[in-house]
Amino acid sequence: MKFYYCPGACSLAGHIALFEAGVVFESESVDLKRKVTAGGVDFNTITSKGYVPAIVLDDGEVLTENIAVLDFLAQQYPQLGIGDGLSRTRLLEALAYISTEIHKSFKPFWRGGSDADKAAAAEYIVKRMSYFADSLQTEYLFGDSPSVADFYLFVTMMWAEKFGIAAPAQLLALYERLKARPAVQRTLEAEGLR
Known part of the structure; x- marks a missing residue:
C-alpha cells in the first residue's frame, strides 16, 4: 500500500x-x-x-x-473504527460532519478570504465543533480509544490552532490527548x- x-x-x-x-x-x-x-x-x-x-x-x-x-x-x-452496523454508520456520520461542516469552513483561511469572511468562518467552525464538545463523554469521540474520526477532528483542530480559532475547551483536552499519542x-x- x-x-x-x-x-x-x-x-x-x-x-x-x-x-x-x-x-x-x-x-x-x-x-x-x-x-x-x-x-x-x-x-x-x-x-x-x-x-x-x-x-x-x-x-x-x-x-x-x-x-x-x-x-x-x-x-x-478494526482498532481504527467503532464496529459494524449502526456503529459504522455513526462513524460515517461523524466523518461526514467533520468534512462538510468543519473542514470545508476553513476555505477563507486557505484561499485568501477577507477578514470578514475569516471572522464569519471562525464563528461557524467553533459552533460546529461545539457539537462534538457538547457530546464528548469519554476520552475520545466514541470511547476509550481513538477512531479515524478523532484523527480527522484532530487535523481540523490543528488548523484552528494555526489560524487562531479558539476551539471549545472540551475539545482542547481531546486535542492534547491525541497530540501526545506516539x-x-x-x-x-x-x-x-x-
Missing part, C-alpha cells in the same frame, strides 16, 4: 491512522500546487482528481476522498510539522 499526502492537509488523518494501526506502508508527499510527488511523478497520473489523500493498494486499485480512505482504513484495521507524534515528524 502506498499513501499519498500533503503535509498538514486533511490527508494527515489517514497518515496518523496508518501509524496508529501499525501498518507497513509506503508514503510520498505531494506538492499540490505543482501536482508533483516528491519522487517527481505527475500526481495526476495517480489520480486525475489531483488532491490528497490517495492510497494505491497492493493490487493497483486507487482510493481517494478523505471519508472513503478513512472508512476503508477503519474496515481493514502515532500522532510520528506522523507530525514524518510530515515535517514539528
